[in-house]
Amino acid sequence: MAVTSMDRSLAARMIVSASRRVAEHQDELSRLDAVAGDGDHGVNMAEALAEAGRRIGGQDDRGAAGVFRTTGGAFHETVGGAAGALFGAFFGAAAGRLSGIAEPDASDFVAALGKGTARVMRLGRAEPGHKTMLDALAPAVEGAGAALEAGEALAGVMSAAARAARRGAVSTAGMPPKAGRARYAPDRSLGYQDPGATTVALIFEAWADEMNREEADR
Amino acid sequence: MAVTSMDRSLAARMIVSASRRVAEHQDELSRLDAVAGDGDHGVNMAEALAEAGRRIGGQDDRGAAGVFRTTGGAFHETVGGAAGALFGAFFGAAAGRLSGIAEPDASDFVAALGKGTARVMRLGRAEPGHKTMLDALAPAVEGAGAALEAGEALAGVMSAAARAARRGAVSTAGMPPKAGRARYAPDRSLGYQDPGATTVALIFEAWADEMNREEADR
Amino acid sequence: MSIRTRRFFNQPRRAVQEMLEGYAAAHADIIRLSGALVVRAVPKPEGRVGLVIGNGSGHEPAMIGWVGEGLLDVNVPGPIFSSPGPGGILEGIAAADRGGGVLLLVSSHTGDIMNASLAVAEAEDEGIDGVEMVVLYDDVASAPKDRSTERRGGAGLFFVWKIVGALAERGGALPACAEMARRVRDNTRSLSAALGTVAHPISGQPLGDPEDTSVSVGMGVHGEPGTRLGEEAGADDISEMMIGRLVDDAEPGPGARVGLLLNNAGSLTLMELSILYRGARAALADRGIEVVRSWIGPYATTLDQAGFAFALCSMDDEMLDLYDAPARGAGFTM
Amino acid sequence: MSIRTRRFFNQPRRAVQEMLEGYAAAHADIIRLSGALVVRAVPKPEGRVGLVIGNGSGHEPAMIGWVGEGLLDVNVPGPIFSSPGPGGILEGIAAADRGGGVLLLVSSHTGDIMNASLAVAEAEDEGIDGVEMVVLYDDVASAPKDRSTERRGGAGLFFVWKIVGALAERGGALPACAEMARRVRDNTRSLSAALGTVAHPISGQPLGDPEDTSVSVGMGVHGEPGTRLGEEAGADDISEMMIGRLVDDAEPGPGARVGLLLNNAGSLTLMELSILYRGARAALADRGIEVVRSWIGPYATTLDQAGFAFALCSMDDEMLDLYDAPARGAGFTM
Ligand SMILES: Nc1ncnc2c1ncn2[C@@H]1O[C@H](COP(=O)(O)OP(=O)(O)O)[C@@H](O)[C@H]1O
Ligand SMILES: Nc1ncnc2c1ncn2[C@@H]1O[C@H](COP(=O)(O)OP(=O)(O)O)[C@@H](O)[C@H]1O
Numbered sequence A, B: 001m002a003v004t005s006m007d008r009s010l011a012a013r014m015i016v017s018a019s020r021r022v023a024e025h026q027d028e029l030s031r032l033d034a035v036a037g038d039g040d041h042g043v044n045m046a047e048a049l050a051e052a053g054r055r056i057g058g059q060d061d062r063g064a065a066g067v068f069r070t071t072g073g074a075f076h077e078t079v080g081g082a083a084g085a086l087f088g089a090f091f092g093a094a095a096g097r098l099s100g101i102a103e104p105d106a107s108d109f110v111a112a113l114g115k116g117t118a119r120v121m122r123l124g125r126a127e128p129g130h131k132t133m134l135d136a137l138a139p140a141v142e143g144a145g146a147a148l149e150a151g152e153a154l155a156g157v158m159s160a161a162a163r164a165a166r167r168g169a170v171s172t173a174g175m176p177p178k179a180g181r182a183r184y185a186p187d188r189s190l191g192y193q194d195p196g197a198t199t200v201a202l203i204f205e206a207w208a209d210e211m212n213r214e215e216a217d218r
Numbered sequence C, D: 001m002s003i004r005t006r007r008f009f010n011q012p013r014r015a016v017q018e019m020l021e022g023y024a025a026a027h028a029d030i031i032r033l034s035g036a037l038v039v040r041a042v043p044k045p046e047g048r049v050g051l052v053i054g055n056g057s058g059h060e061p062a063m064i065g066w067v068g069e070g071l072l073d074v075n076v077p078g079p080i081f082s083s084p085g086p087g088g089i090l091e092g093i094a095a096a097d098r099g100g101g102v103l104l105l106v107s108s109h110t111g112d113i114m115n116a117s118l119a120v121a122e123a124e125d126e127g128i129d130g131v132e133m134v135v136l137y138d139d140v141a142s143a144p145k146d147r148s149t150e151r152r153g154g155a156g157l158f159f160v161w162k163i164v165g166a167l168a169e170r171g172g173a174l175p176a177c178a179e180m181a182r183r184v185r186d187n188t189r190s191l192s193a194a195l196g197t198v199a200h201p202i203s204g205q206p207l208g209d210p211e212d213t214s215v216s217v218g219m220g221v222h223g224e225p226g227t228r229l230g231e232e233a234g235a236d237d238i239s240e241m242m243i244g245r246l247v248d249d250a251e252p253g254p255g256a257r258v259g260l261l262l263n264n265a266g267s268l269t270l271m272e273l274s275i276l277y278r279g280a281r282a283a284l285a286d287r288g289i290e291v292v293r294s295w296i297g298p299y300a301t302t303l304d305q306a307g308f309a310f311a312l313c314s315m316d317d318e319m320l321d322l323y324d325a326p327a328r329g330a331g332f333t334m
């Protein structure tokens, strides 16, 4: 049965499954970051998401918005660095959009993704094409929006977002870096995906899987 | 024709040939010193002997004693360290015994070796059996003395000294170290020759070759 | 060629916290830990400007050694090579506030700037007044001169910490301190060089090719790779080339007086540093530039990277006077 | 695992000389080169005891950084890891002579002792009066306690240089200075540990197995090998074991007050040093021993060896007072 809204428990499971997925790919992410950065991206993301999972576990119920806000806080307090600030801002802004909505539906969720992405752009002053997490995030928002207009529910929306995020992440391999540490050694990272974009793809893929599982279960 | 005395020129050629021989084995000597010491013995010996050769080249004539004194000074001023002090003392004491003798003969030379060896023992407070240069020097003096008593001239005396020095150097491989840096890691150097003793053997072998060449030439 | 795979740690993830505990215990007369912050053992008098820096760890003695009299008030240490998050920086701002305003000095790196900006915004939200942020950059390898604001922070920032530290200690007001920070920054240039690489202690990822034996110039303070130099370059060649690039970029006027800093990125021997310094002095003398102050040693390290950086700061009388003022940090005294 | 095969040199054989030139140029207010000697820029007043040390190079900042007010008068640098010869030491003695006698402090190593003895004998021959030599040793790994005079010199000798340096500066007479040197030595113990090895810069010989990743305890200051520790030992285990050995050997009485020195043998990060220090403090606290002074940093290095040493010195009031006296060397100030 189609999942039409995102309650607290579903949002929490999304974070936990993202955490597991990123942890599995942690070494690969750090390796990508070592190409032209400082080699810690996998560690950063795994630690922040693990901390988010712990905090959500002990938290009282404030709906999906609460889960996302807690996740943003975990990013800001656990890892710092570029991705800590940006993912923290992403989840924080997404939480802001969902706040007060008891059971957000697919269109709320797509709007929240858009808010998060806009916040990332404002904070990092980068744009799609600069070889950053935005190259996965921006297409994900677009793909999700298109799926929503085509009448898809959460699972379909999320699957579209995941496919677009992955395509976006893969496309960063061909880009010269224009933001973040990697830009100081512009030739180094040619042929390698941006680590932050790869994390975005992994998170959306974990979410899509979670939604599809949920749908199958209902 | 037998060489019966050691003039300045012969003494100078002895130092030059010793210098060449040690330089050829420099890496091996440093490698031996790296086993339980600080890995510089070959460098030390090669530098000091090269410097001795340079100084002798520019020196006015003061006989074999002058050559040995200059060599001792080169050891003291070029390398320092344990072997610098000891080889410097050895050549200095040997020079003392030869001093004033215009054309020292084999018995003067054997006596000079004995003086040098005694000075090394007094300065370093080590004895044969401690796995040091003394384990080549002491047998060399003995072998030279025996050859002298058997009526050998300089070439024969030197050859006997060289054989004894080599045997002594080889025997150090089986000894536990009781002096020098190596004694702080007593197990490490088992099975390896003492670098200083090996240098002594090389020097005497170069000297024996030089004497035999000299005899053949006359 | 030069990558150490084992460290004297109990657990890599506990390393930063345990370091802070050990370092604070060793220097209890100068600093103390307040939660996750390194603060002065004896706070600055009321009414003075507080100086705060938030920075990744792995650069010690920066910045834990730079908190103290005549230097910084608060250091907010982040994880290894990672800026702390906005929450920590906000705490640092609050802790440094002695009623005279707070100057947040930020070494220009994407993460550091973003986290600092978030913290400043939160400080405003919470009604903390008089917080100013100055972004510092000096590394000529990271952007061309006409885009100097895009440059990274490097070891030259030491000049800012020292000079502005003295000014704040003497009672300089917030606008004057911020202005001085910008002035020193604009007079400072740095360039780094390194051999081999280091590995991130937690991820274990080497930040470059451990087998590469060439000298790389323009490496970042977190091991971000630079460009390779030929195998034959000797120390004097390297000093000459690097000083040349710094002077070309800085264009100090005739008769300029500079401070010369030679930063040990970690594991260079003092023997190598002294030889490099000797070459740098010769290169500056050739260009008619007078070296009035020199510092050789570890300022901002990159773990145990076998590398160094030269930093030049052109100094006027006021700067020189502040530069010579007493300072007492756990990692730097004068 | 941790051996650097390339260095920032012009030519390995010129490295020591160029280092001395560079270092002296950087610290012209404190030291100058006089031929092959490092001497104070401003000599000690007439009539005071001169302090001389002759030592191999490769241990910087020892001893080039330890010449200065409240410290040594003359350092006679030898080649890398080699004591200077008697001629150089004799010059050093002559240069340090201010009419109050000269104390030659010798770190116990075969070569150092022999060359120093030769120099002292030559000084006597030349009619230089009042030269005394004290041999210093502290390394508990190098001989058992009942043969302590056979022990090697290690990083603990810093305590001697500092305390005797202060005494000589204050005008202590030669016998008192020599006696104090022995007293501090007899109250000092050290023990080192290291990972990997270094190579002699000229011979290129690694002083141990570069592939060995085990921690070795009791290494000498020239990279002479020690004994291996298990792969699992964490920093706290190592600190506890080493402090235990030092305390067992020193047997400080109840209520003892010690100075704790943590020497960086070259390339340890301050992160690791701080963690090791934290463990050492805990180990000493467990044994009821009060740490009254602490120093963490490079004192006597072994090029860029990834290692360290702990040194403990039990201090009475007089020693503590001298320990706290001002000192101003290029590599150490307080
Ligand atoms: N200005 C920026 N805008 C968007 N994303 C950025 C920006 N700077 C860095 N990133 C992202 O952050 C990632 C690096 O994250 P991480 O390694 O965790 O942080 P740090 O660079 O501080 O070590 C990059 O791969 C990139 O996707
Ligand atoms: N006390 C001693 N008596 C005799 N020979 C010694 C003594 N100590 C060291 N040696 C010799 O010196 C050699 C080491 O010389 P070298 O490596 O040049 O000096 P260092 O040990 O100062 O680096 C040893 O191999 C040994 O033969």
Ligand SMILES: [Mg+2]
Pocket: A033, A037, A038, A039, A040, A041
């Ligand atoms: Mg990173």
Ligand SMILES: [Mg+2]
Pocket: B033, B037, B038, B039, B040, B041
């Ligand atoms: Mg040796």
Ligand SMILES: [Mg+2]
Pocket: A038, A040, A081, A082, C080, C081, C082, C083
């Ligand atoms: Mg980072």
Ligand SMILES: [Mg+2]
Pocket: B038, B040, B081, B082, D080, D081, D082, D083
């Ligand atoms: Mg030596």
